[in-house]
Amino acid sequence: MGYFRENIENLEAYVPGYQPAESDVIKLNTNENAFGPSPKAGEALKNFDPNQLRKYPQPSADKFRKIAAEVNGVGIDNIICTNGGDELLTLAFRAFTDEKRNVCWASPTYSLYDELAGIQGCSALRVTYQPDEAVQKIAEISASLSILCNPNAPTADFITPDRISMLAARLEGLGILLIDEAYVDFAPTSCAAIVKEFDNIIVLRSMSKGYGLAGLRFGYGIVSENLLEGLNKVRDSYNVNRLSVEIASAAIADQNYFRKTVGKIKEQREMLRVELVKLGFEVNKSHTNFVLAQHPEAKQIYKKLFDAGIIVRYFDLDGLRDKLRITVGTNRQNNKLLDSLSTILPSL
Amino acid sequence: MGYFRENIENLEAYVPGYQPAESDVIKLNTNENAFGPSPKAGEALKNFDPNQLRKYPQPSADKFRKIAAEVNGVGIDNIICTNGGDELLTLAFRAFTDEKRNVCWASPTYSLYDELAGIQGCSALRVTYQPDEAVQKIAEISASLSILCNPNAPTADFITPDRISMLAARLEGLGILLIDEAYVDFAPTSCAAIVKEFDNIIVLRSMSKGYGLAGLRFGYGIVSENLLEGLNKVRDSYNVNRLSVEIASAAIADQNYFRKTVGKIKEQREMLRVELVKLGFEVNKSHTNFVLAQHPEAKQIYKKLFDAGIIVRYFDLDGLRDKLRITVGTNRQNNKLLDSLSTILPSL
Structure with a gap:
């Protein structure tokens, strides 16, 4: 019998979203708030x-x-x-x-x-x-x-x-x-x-x-x-x-700052959704600070974005392998993402 | 069957040491460090x-x-x-x-x-x-x-x-x-x-x-x-x-600040022990930042100190009912405690 309880031994550890040390990447993988606190x-x-x-x-x-x-x-x-x-x-x-x-x-x-x-x-x-x-x-x-x-x-x-x-x-x-x-x-x-x-x-x-x-x-x-x-x-x-x-x-x-920030994120979310659809993704209406964008080449796109310094979230799980979870960033970050995707998608 | 597991229902909640809102009391009940952080x-x-x-x-x-x-x-x-x-x-x-x-x-x-x-x-x-x-x-x-x-x-x-x-x-x-x-x-x-x-x-x-x-x-x-x-x-x-x-x-x-602070507390601990013994307490050598002081009237002393604005810890538990756990404070705090005890003890 090991020291740990059997259910702990058998458990796969939770994998949190990647937290890069570099600050020059565009980090859209863990649904943080691009505008920061009040x-x-x-x-x-x-x-x-x-x-x-x-x-x-x-x-x-x-x-x-x-x-x-x-x-x-x-x-x-x-x-x-x-x-x-x-x-x-x-x-x-x-x-x-x-x-x-x-x-x-x-x-x-x-x-x-x-x-x-x-x-x-x-x-x-x-x-x-x-x-x-x-x-x-x-x-x-x-x-x-x-x-x-x-x-x-x-x-x-x-x-x-x-x-x-x-x-x-x-x-x-x-x-x-x-x-x-x-x-x-x-x-x-x-x-x-x-x-x-x-x-x-x-x-x-x-x-x-x-x-x-x-x-x-x-x-x-x-x-x-x-x-x-x-x-x-x-x-x-x-x-x-x-x-x-x-x-x-x-x-x-x-609450004023909160409402203002949330308002900006919602605006950017709608912009991002519309533009991702134009690029060929299927994107349902989101009620969060991220969008779930469906594309048959999701995993490839994830990797190429990563190489370009843009981190989104890919889940190697049933029902999610053709999707990317993308945090809504600032206008500048979202546009950089869209620009990168315009380059990546034709090359697939 | 209640919502909570039976062992939670049957549990007596942990009672943390009293945390007074007032800042003018002398707080020697939860073994905090009187000298504060580096x-x-x-x-x-x-x-x-x-x-x-x-x-x-x-x-x-x-x-x-x-x-x-x-x-x-x-x-x-x-x-x-x-x-x-x-x-x-x-x-x-x-x-x-x-x-x-x-x-x-x-x-x-x-x-x-x-x-x-x-x-x-x-x-x-x-x-x-x-x-x-x-x-x-x-x-x-x-x-x-x-x-x-x-x-x-x-x-x-x-x-x-x-x-x-x-x-x-x-x-x-x-x-x-x-x-x-x-x-x-x-x-x-x-x-x-x-x-x-x-x-x-x-x-x-x-x-x-x-x-x-x-x-x-x-x-x-x-x-x-x-x-x-x-x-x-x-x-x-x-x-x-x-x-x-x-x-x-x-x-x-x-580590310099740490050693210096710990040194001061150890000095005060020894002073406090010696003086408490003089006042009639039984006090073993301590290896912590508190002393456990034994006295048949421990509970009474606890209450009278509390009324005087000095908070120490009394545990209503087997083996502890005749003891007070007293955090080592600053020299000024420890002397105030000893002064108060000199007044309280003769009145018991």
């Missing part, structure tokens, strides 16, 4: 007294929770802060799943769910992601934990909150519904309000996308109030640090 | 370009790992970074324990081990902590995961590395030995070197104590190289943030 977040950083770091943080990060509650129209006891949205996923797997309690989600989606199920050693039931059917299929399975990534990555599809409400109602009393809204900043609307209607809801939010703080690792959950105490038992008391709380609080408080 | 850490903070936060961190925090490896005389592949030392404990429980794989430690010790065993749902075997016997008792049990807090909190005792080496040898091939060195900065020596001799070692380190960065949440493990890949599977790819990596790297690189 200047207010920068001020919070510069004004922070380093000597404050000698003391442990306030354990529940109430400063952030208060602002996030206001922004989302919920109460402070509907908010839990985490070290990136990923930590909220980890907490949910540890709180709600085990060998006897299963998890369900619709694939293709965020591949970290596979890893976390493997680590926890719970049974994972995957249904096929189709926006029209995913909700019904997940409801039929009624797992202990159901996860719906909405908008979905990497397909960029969006399911409306009224349909998700119906799913929540079906699952109430049977299991938790975790709605992964990591990309909701770029979608028409959120499911936040349903935490007040149902007792089984966790809405995951990230500061990495619309707020431009991927490097800060700050996420939060909007949760049914009855779930807070149990989730806090699993959460480490000091899971978010003093400095991050200040920076994230300043960023979420600056 | 000025170099502050410079790293001030020089950080906030716009860098828009990008995800380098996933393994190699900048910090390289310096930590040099400081500890090990290789970079012996180092893993975590969001506080607590996250390394969490990773170890998730990697090495489950319903079939047990954990063992010597009590009284850091109470988070109890929580993590409860969350993971593994069987926890507790032996009694006696510096002379703990090693032998832990070896006899040979759990899948053995944890030895050294120096131990809250008893402040220290077991020498040669005896821990013998324990490591006894456990090799049978289970992991995690040596929790959160307080080792104040002890005579570390077990770091044994990661090169055995394949089953994890040495936990914290930047919260000697380096004065409790608010930053940065810890690391010095581990047998063969364990790194498996631990990385359980670790979230982006578990430490960009800014923390810069600040922690600057702090650990400044």
Whole structure:
């Protein structure tokens, strides 16, 4: 018997998107925000007294929770802060799943769910992601934990909150519904309000996308109030640090900057979609800060773009081998990408 | 059946030390460093370009790992970074324990081990902590995961590395030995070197104590190289943030400041011990940045100190009800504590 649990031994490690050291590449592979965080977040950083770091943080990060509650129209006891949205996923797997309690989600989606199920050693039931059917299929399975990534990555599809409400109602009393809204900043609307209607809801939010703080690792959950105490038992008391709380609080408080930045990304997203279609890609409407562009030569195009210093994301996975996931960049970055593609495509 | 797993429902939440909002209290309850972090850490903070936060961190925090490896005389592949030392404990429980794989430690010790065993749902075997016997008792049990807090909190005792080496040898091939060195900065020596001799070692380190960065949440493990890949599977790819990596790297690189600060704390520790003994406490030699002071009226003294604006730690736990854990503060803080005690003790 090895030192590690068998499920860990058997696990393939999660492969994060490539993070190049060079700063002169055009990096459109991990859905970062090309416009960066609010200047207010920068001020919070510069004004922070380093000597404050000698003391442990306030354990529940109430400063952030208060602002996030206001922004989302919920109460402070509907908010839990985490070290990136990923930590909220980890907490949910540890709180709600085990060998006897299963998890369900619709694939293709965020591949970290596979890893976390493997680590926890719970049974994972995957249904096929189709926006029209995913909700019904997940409801039929009624797992202990159901996860719906909405908008979905990497397909960029969006399911409306009224349909998700119906799913929540079906699952109430049977299991938790975790709605992964990591990309909701770029979608028409959120499911936040349903935490007040149902007792089984966790809405995951990230500061990495619309707020431009991927490097800060700050996420939060909007949760049914009855779930807070149990989730806090699993959460480490000091899971978010003093400095991050200040920076994230300043960023979420600056809703003007947020709306302006998100608006620019949405404009660029539509431009990019239209131009990619002109170049011969099939591109569905996106509700995220990336587009999923289909082309029979996707893998070749990925490699040639890489050689030209432009990094997009290629997934060697079923249903995704003919597609590229391309983060929406600045106007300049998007035009460079389109220029490169104009050169690459005729040579294939 | 509730939404939460039964072991989570049944768990008593971990209670972190009180973190008062007021800054005029004398806070000697959570073993923070009264002298604060290196000025170099502050410079790293001030020089950080906030716009860098828009990008995800380098996933393994190699900048910090390289310096930590040099400081500890090990290789970079012996180092893993975590969001506080607590996250390394969490990773170890998730990697090495489950319903079939047990954990063992010597009590009284850091109470988070109890929580993590409860969350993971593994069987926890507790032996009694006696510096002379703990090693032998832990070896006899040979759990899948053995944890030895050294120096131990809250008893402040220290077991020498040669005896821990013998324990490591006894456990090799049978289970992991995690040596929790959160307080080792104040002890005579570390077990770091044994990661090169055995394949089953994890040495936990914290930047919260000697380096004065409790608010930053940065810890690391010095581990047998063969364990790194498996631990990385359980670790979230982006578990430490960009800014923390810069600040922690600057702090650990400044060994001069570290030695100077630790020296001051050790001096104050001895002064505090001698004076507490004069006041009627029983105080063993400490190898940490706190003293454990025994007095039949410990709980009363705790309350009266609290009313006087001096916060120390009282544990309502077997073997600890007649003791106070007092963080070593600055000379001014320690003298205020001693003055207060001179007033309180005669009134009991």
